[in-house]
Amino acid sequence: MDETRILMIDDDIKLSRLVREYLAPMGFAVDVVYDGRSGVDKAASGNYQAVILDVMLPVIDGFEVLKQIRAVSNVPVLMLTAMGDEADRIVGLEIGADDYLPKTFSTRELLARLRAVTRRAQLTGANTQNETEEVNFRGIYLNAATRQATVDGGPLPLTALEFDLLLCLLRAPGKVLSRDTLLDSVAGRSFDVFDRSIDVHISSLRRKLGDDPKNPRYIRTVRSVGYTFATEGDE
16 A cells, blocks of 8 residues: 655654654654755645644744645645644634644544545545536636636635635535534544634635625524525525
């Protein structure tokens, strides 16, 4: 079986070694770099199925590394945040991280998260090859094959997860989709019931669409349930 190539960007040498040794028997080949600049250069090579990225890095921090990676690649990025700091999680998800873990993570949790983000990326790649679906609804155009997205004729820059999330909503306008349904559809796994990352991604989508959460034109919140993409009559 082919190994899954992972890039780890973290200046903690001991932790990086432990992660590499743990993942090796699980089918993962882990390359490690210890500063942000080297991480950007390595990630841009396009030879990795996922990136494990620490927030606190020398030279340039993890958020800037993520921005520069996202400028050239949609490789899944799993961010490591100190003590699971909520502010770090929100910032990371808003600028394109696919998932996050506190640096107090267990190795089993890391393995599960890595498998989830790489599986979703593989499914996205397969859909890109086989899916010809186009959605054009209320000024928003999505092409599942080319991953092109526009709003009112202008470009709509989305992360891979945001694209899949918006596509899921647009496939069922007017239908209320629970957080679990959305997460299972776009991430391929069930999140803990207290995991609010779906709300962060919706917030980012709204901002890019110019949507006012208090008076939404597109994405409506259904309290305690989930979200729905509004039809004309629902605005």
